[in-house]
Amino acid sequence: MEREAKVATGDLLGTVVAVQANFYQVQLDVVEAVSVTSLLCTRRTRLKKIGQQVIVGDRVVVEEPDWAGGRGAIADVLPRQSQLDRPAIANVNQILLVFAAADPPLEPYQLSHFLVKAESTHLNLVLCLNKSDLISTEQEMEIHTRIKNWGYEPNFISVNKGIDVDKLSSLLKDRITVVAGPSGVGKSSLINSLIPSVRLRVGEISGKLAKGRHTTRHVELFELPSGGLLADTPGFNQPDLDCTPEELAYYFPEARTRLEAGSCRFSNCLHRDEPECVVRGDWERYPHYLNFLEEAIARQTKLNQQADPESTVKRKTKSEGQSKYEPKLESKKYRRVSRKTQQQSLQELYQESEE
């Protein structure tokens, strides 16, 4: 259902920064009379009737502002530039992936997992390695070279020592950024340092960001002092890959450049043991690719079986007892995942995350 929101000059525009029950906190673009910067809004009945959802990050038209009471009503939602699910956030521009250079030690496989997940959103990616104070210059150079070879530019910072946090901050200006990364790397410390008014509790697993910290549903956008919004989303912190086997290679810059420079003999090449494959090779993360591929294939097989229980997708048991997927036998069926099944599994995920 495509709808064009009509924006007239003089309309009051803002961005939804938090949603709670049926209320929407809207940060206004322009500071209005009596220096009101945000309004607590309801959603117009008309929007409910047409099933127009309002999510965090949405650009909205606000009507009937009650400046004294700090209230208003959302009359319309502007078309979204992007949308992330679990948690739902509209108009995100980029993902800020935070890892620690040490303590916890940098785990390449875990980093790969997050990178692939981030790539699958097709958003811009900013990679930040915190706690640079804990490693030597040589170690930093080593990690830098290694990650550059993966196709990424790491930004080394130290929140505690205040090293290069400003540099990072300039990459976030005037954009909506989602922060992701494993536990203990200093995400809360970083957000606190970028936005002193937030004051997240550091080094504590529970109790952060009210109770919402552990429910993937809760998400709030924090305003950066120099412009831009930052979302801290727990939902992104245990990334479960959900891409198809065919997509996966495109989420590795190393494979992507190989596929841009040449092409594999088979158009449906999964870059394992197929002849004349341009992707297979001695790049560092190729084993990660193979592991994620197995996961993606297993997931796809499961989805296909749910879609069609009669499915005769064959699994061959290799001598070592590992089961190996055989795409050649059922290549058509293998691709055919019905929309309905995809929807169902999404629904299930939503329900799980809301329990």
Ligand SMILES: Nc1nc2c(ncn2[C@@H]2O[C@H](COP(=O)(O)OP(=O)(O)OP(=O)(O)O)[C@@H](O)[C@H]2O)c(=O)[nH]1
């Ligand atoms: N040495 C050093 N320690 C840091 C730095 N930044 C944060 N830390 C410490 O790392 C620990 C974890 O920091 P948090 O900010 O709670 O990490 P987090 O990523 O929010 O962790 P979760 O809430 O579990 O997701 C705390 O003890 C911080 O003081 C840094 O630049 N250098």
Ligand SMILES: [Zn+2]
């Ligand atoms: Zn190939």
